[in-house]
Amino acid sequence: MAWTYLMIAGLGEMFGVLMINKFHIERTLTSLLLLITGFSASFLFLALSMETLPMGLAYAVWTGIGAAGGAIFGMLLYGEPKDGKRIFFLSLIIAAVVGLKLVSPS
Template sequence: MAWVSLVVAGLFEMFGVLMINKLHKDRNWQSVLLLILGFGASFIFLAYAMKTLPMGTAYAIWTGIGASGGAILGMILYDEPKEWKRIVFIAMVLGAAVGLKLVS
C-alpha cells in the first residue's frame, strides 16, 4: 500500500506543478486553493508512504514522478519542446524510479 500511496503522492505533485502554472496565469483564489490542496495532498500521501519505505527511496521516487510528470505535462498541455533528448532523460528518471522499486 505504501507504493500506491507514493505514486498517488507523485500524481498530486504533478497536479500542484500544474496549479503553479495556472496561478501564474490567472492570479485568483481558486488557483491558490487548488495549489495548496494539490501539494497538501501530495505531502500527506508521501508522509504515509514514508512510514514503510526508506526516506531516500520515497523522496527520490516522489520527486522523480513530479519532475518527469511536470515535464511531460508541459510538453502535452503547454507546447513545450518535445525533443528526443528531453524524452530520453525523462525516461532515465522514470527508469531510475523503477530501479529503486526493484531494489527496495
C-alpha cells in the same frame, strides 16, 4: 500500501506543479486553492509512505514522479519543447523510479 501512497503523492506533486503554472497564468482564488490542495495531498501521502519506506527512497521516487510528470505535462499542455534528447532523459528518470521499485524490499 506504502508504494500506493507514494504513487498518489507523486500524482499530487504533478497536479501541484500544474497548478503553479495555472496560478501564474490566472491569479484566481480557485487556482490558489487547487495549488494548495495538490501539494497538501502530496505531502500527506508522502508522509504516509515514509511510515514504511526509507526516507531517501521515498523522496527520490516522489521527486522523480513530480519532475518527470511536470515536464511531460508541460510538453503536452503548454507547448514546451519535445525534442528527442529531452524525452530520452525524462525516460531515464522514469526508468530510475521503476528500478527503485524493483530493487526495494517493500
